[in-house]
Amino acid sequence: xxxxxxxxRGIGKSFGRVEALKDVSCAVRxxxxxxxxxxxxxxxSTLIKVLSGVHPPDSGEYxxxxxxxxxxxxxxxxxxxxATVYQDLALAPLMPVWRNFFLGAEPATRGGxxxxxxxxxxxxxxxxxxxxxxxxxxxxVGTLSGGERQVVAIARAIHFGARVLILDEPTSALGVRxxxxxxxxxxxxxxxxxxxxxxxHNPDHAHLVGDRFVLLQRGRTTGEHLRADITRDELAREMSxxxxxxxxxxxxxxxxx
Numbered sequence: 685x686x687x688x689x690x691x692x693r694g695i696g697k698s699f700g701r702v703e704a705l706k707d708v709s710c711a712v713r714x715x716x717x718x719x720x721x722x723x724x725x726x727x728x729s730t731l732i733k734v735l736s737g738v739h740p741p742d743s744g745e746y747x748x749x750x751x752x753x754x755x756x757x758x759x760x761x762x763x764x765x766x767a768t769v770y771q772d773l774a775l776a777p778l779m780p781v782w783r784n785f786f787l788g789a790e791p792a793t794r795g796g797x798x799x800x801x802x803x804x805x806x807x808x809x810x811x812x813x814x815x816x817x818x819x820x821x822x823x824x825v826g827t828l829s830g831g832e833r834q835v836v837a838i839a840r841a842i843h844f845g846a847r848v849l850i851l852d853e854p855t856s857a858l859g860v861r862x863x864x865x866x867x868x869x870x871x872x873x874x875x876x877x878x879x880x881x882x883x884x885h886n887p888d889h890a891h892l893v894g895d896r897f898v899l900l901q902r903g904r905t906t907g908e909h910l911r912a913d914i915t916r917d918e919l920a921r922e923m924s925x926x927x928x929x930x931x932x933x934x935x936x937x938x939x940x941x
Contacts, residue, residue, distance in 0.1 A: 686705040686713050687750060688850045689879045690735070690766060695744035697730055707744070708896040708905050712848055712879040719882045719894035721923045727903035728883050735881065736768040737761035765847030769837040771856065777826030781818060782807040783856050784825045785840050810839045814869050831862030835869050842873060849873055850881040855889050867893050887920040897938060899923055 685884035688711035695707040705727050712718050722728050724793040733739045734746070745752055745893040748764050755761050756767070775784045782800075784806045804821040811818040814835050824834060836855050840850055851870065870893050873880050885891050890897060897914065899922055907922055914922075 686715075688747070690881075691745075691747045691750075692936075693745045693747070694737065695731075695734060695741045695746070697734060697739060697742050698872075703903060705734070705741075705903045707746075708900070708903070708906070710908070712881055714847070714879050715874055715877050716831050717874050717880040717882055717891035718896050718898060719884060720764075720900060721884060721887060721890055721919070723885055723902035723924070725902065725928050726900040728885075728900060729754070729852075730903070730916060732768065732770075732850060732883055732898070732932075735850055736766065736818035736850075745924060749833045765845055767841035767844070767848070768851065769834070769841060769854065770852045771854075773833055773837045775833060775837065776913065778824050778917050780822045781811075781825045781828070781836060782821040782837040785810070785836060785843075789844065806843070807839075810843050811835065814842075814872055814908040822863045829862055829865075830858045831865035834866045838869050838873060842876065842878065846878060847877045848881065850883070852883050853885070854882070855884070855886060885925055886917060887925075891916040892917055 690712040691710070692826060694703055695708045696703070706801050708727065708731060708878070710718060710720065713731060720728060720731065730739065734741050737760050740754060740756070746754065747765075753764070755764075761768070776787070779787075782804045786803055807821045808818050816830045816832055823834060825865075828836065838849065838851070841903050854870075858866065866907045868878055874893075882890060882894060891911070895911055897909045897911070898905060898917060909919070
């Protein structure tokens with residue numbers, strides 16, 4: 685088993701009196717999909733922000749290539765190859781696909797002129813590598829399907845050197861067909877050697893593409909499993925707190941309730 689590219693150990697994060705994360709651990713390896721599952725309020729959003737450098741943890745360790753680091757911003761994370769694709773995608777719907785792809789990092793000549801032709805070709809090639817035939821890079825990104833917009837954001841992160849790709853609920857607002865498009869691209873990113881963190885509340889999608897699963901409940905890690913060790917139904921049951929419910933039923937039966 686390869687060493688983790690990114691790892692957090694015993695992470696804690698509080699906001700005032702609210703303890704959002706407590707003693708959370710997970711590891712991300714190159715060429716693997718680590719699926720982090722939990723219902724609303726489980727702590728997934730806070731964990732994303734810690735991993736992506738938005739919030740520093742209050743306790744625990746954050747390691748990159750085995751070395752402890754402290755990120756002060758998402759820019760620090762990007763500099764270390766940790767890219768996050770959020771649900772809102774940070775895309776400008778009315779701007780062309782190619783401008784969205786290079787937004788803030790437009791290629792220019794020494795004289796400062798924008799290299800439009802080469803930039804458009806890069807976008808067409810990168811989208812093709814992700815299985816999307818982009819015939820017109822000038823079309824507004826808002827005219828693409830939800831799944832295709834997700835692919836633009838994923839391809840952009842990979843092009844700019846991501847080693848770890850964190851995906852925030854990438855299929856939550858998509859139908860079955862478009863979810864399939866995104867999940868195929870997640871597999872492609874894994875095959876290209878990236879470590880992928882898939883944040884989701886959907887055990888079906890997680891089990892389809894995940895190599896390992898980390899379960900969160902109320903800000904804590906409640907389980908970690910390899911794909912070979914857990915079925916989809918078991919994953920769904922554990923994610924929904926089925927084990928806790930069974931334990932509660934057992935205790936009630938013992939007390940004659």
